Amino acid sequence: MLSKTPATIVTGFLGAGKTTLIRSLLERAGGRRLALIINEFGDVGIDGEILRACGNPTCTEDDVIELANGCLCCTVADDFVPAIEKLLARPQPPEHIIIETSGLALPKPLVQAFHWPAIKSRVTVDGVVAVVDAAAAAEGRFAPDPAALAAQKAESGTVDHETPIEEVFEDQLLCADLIVVNKTDLVAAADLARVEDLIRGALNRDAKLLRAANGSVDPLVLLGVGGAVEDDLANRPSHHDDEEGHDHDDFTSFVVELPAQPDPAALTRLLEEVAGVHGVLRLKGFIDVPGKPMRLLVQGVGTRIQTHYDRLWKPDEPRRSRLVVIGETGLDREAVTRAVGGV
Numbered sequence: 654m655l656s657k658t659p660a661t662i663v664t665g666f667l668g669a670g671k672t673t674l675i676r677s678l679l680e681r682a683g684g685r686r687l688a689l690i691i692n693e694f695g696d697v698g699i700d701g702e703i704l705r706a707c708g709n710p711t712c713t714e715d716d717v718i719e720l721a722n723g724c725l726c727c728t729v730a731d732d733f734v735p736a737i738e739k740l741l742a743r744p745q746p747p748e749h750i751i752i753e754t755s756g757l758a759l760p761k762p763l764v765q766a767f768h769w770p771a772i773k774s775r776v777t778v779d780g781v782v783a784v785v786d787a788a789a790a791a792e793g794r795f796a797p798d799p800a801a802l803a804a805q806k807a808e809s810g811t812v813d814h815e816t817p818i819e820e821v822f823e824d825q826l827l828c829a830d831l832i833v834v835n836k837t838d839l840v841a842a843a844d845l846a847r848v849e850d851l852i853r854g855a856l857n858r859d860a861k862l863l864r865a866a867n868g869s870v871d872p873l874v875l876l877g878v879g880g881a882v883e884d885d886l887a888n889r890p891s892h893h894d895d896e897e898g899h900d901h902d903d904f905t906s907f908v909v910e911l912p913a914q915p916d917p918a919a920l921t922r923l924l925e926e927v928a929g930v931h932g933v934l935r936l937k938g939f940i941d942v943p944g945k946p947m948r949l950l951v952q953g954v955g956t957r958i959q960t961h962y963d964r965l966w967k968p969d970e971p972r973r974s975r976l977v978v979i980g981e982t983g984l985d986r987e988a989v990t991r992a993v994g995g996v
């Protein structure tokens with residue numbers, strides 16, 4: 654019998670560092686033939702662009718398949734299974750497949766997809782890796798502080814139900830074999846320990862925790878879990894186990910088209926402010942800075958905005974400035990568009 658091709662699912666909330674981790678992995682793949690399937694929330698395929706721009710010889714155009722704008726687990730038959738089949742049919746099929754889910758995806762239904770007859774006999778899920786933004790977790794973005802919960806209970810006798818963000822975060826942890834506690838450079842040691850306690854408190858079984866900055870994790874550890882996860886779903890509870898499918902009503906995304914930006918520092922300050930005022934969860938896109946031959950990559954996670962020039966504009970490429978904005982449902986599209994100077 655032919656051995657199955659291993660696949661690793663990389664999950665983690667919006668902006669946790671999944672693409673950064675995969676990029677670091679590609680740089681250290683040691684000649685191993687990897688293929689990537691990337692699924693994003695939002696219309697513009699930014700992650701695929703970032704990975705292609707890394708100029709890594711182990712990562713050619715053909716090695717990256719983008720399944721944009723959709724929930725992978727809901728488009729299994731139409732998108733996901735054909736993507737896997739396409740990879741396996743290549744003259745040089747990949748030795749390992751990496752799947753980056755969107756930051757809002759529930760990983761469990763995706764693992765379930767590996768029971769589809771077309772792929773079950775040929776691919777196995779080696780492991781589910783959950784990336785956690787340690788700084789955001791330390792700020793209490795994914796789980797309320799236990800002390801605050803106790804105070805709430807003492808005062809009102811009840812505790813608020815979990816928010817959609819908390820549910821997604823927990824679902825991702827509960828499905829994981831390996832949890833990468835990322836962005837350790839942004840948190841103090843005591844906060845990091847607190848975040849790890851919070852993660853362990855959410856788990857129902859042993860999962861390995863690894864600390865990382867910029868997603869730098871030993872590829873042998875990341876790709877060598879050896880899990881056959883598709884056969885271990887019973888141990889991975891989800892908030893949505895009792896539901897037929899799931900809805901996508903909790904989060905929203907839209908694209909804002911901007912004029913060219915002569916002053917990136919001013920744009921960064923503006924985006925920080927707008928993200929804070931409107932509760933934007935994630936911002937990403939490319940900006941045209943007049944006079945600069947390179948495009949400016951803008952990355953926002955909460956109110957933390959980072960920019961850098963990632964590659965030259967191609968001669969035939971329109972120099973457009975576009976940002977994908979993601980937030981909870983109710984995020985005021987018009988107000989955000991106006992506030993950032995969108996057209």
Ligand SMILES: Nc1nc2c(ncn2[C@@H]2O[C@H](COP(=O)(O)OP(=O)(O)OP(=O)(O)O)[C@@H](O)[C@H]2O)c(=O)[nH]1
Pocket residue numbers: 665666667668669670671672673674700755756757835836837838839865866867868935952953954959
């Ligand atoms: N300081 C710091 N920044 C990081 C680290 N890892 C990632 N980032 C930054 O965090 C931002 C988001 O990183 P991504 O790798 O795009 O996150 P992601 O999980 O792929 O995001 P989505 O796909 O949108 O959910 C980028 O600006 C990264 O440069 C880290 O360890 N430390």
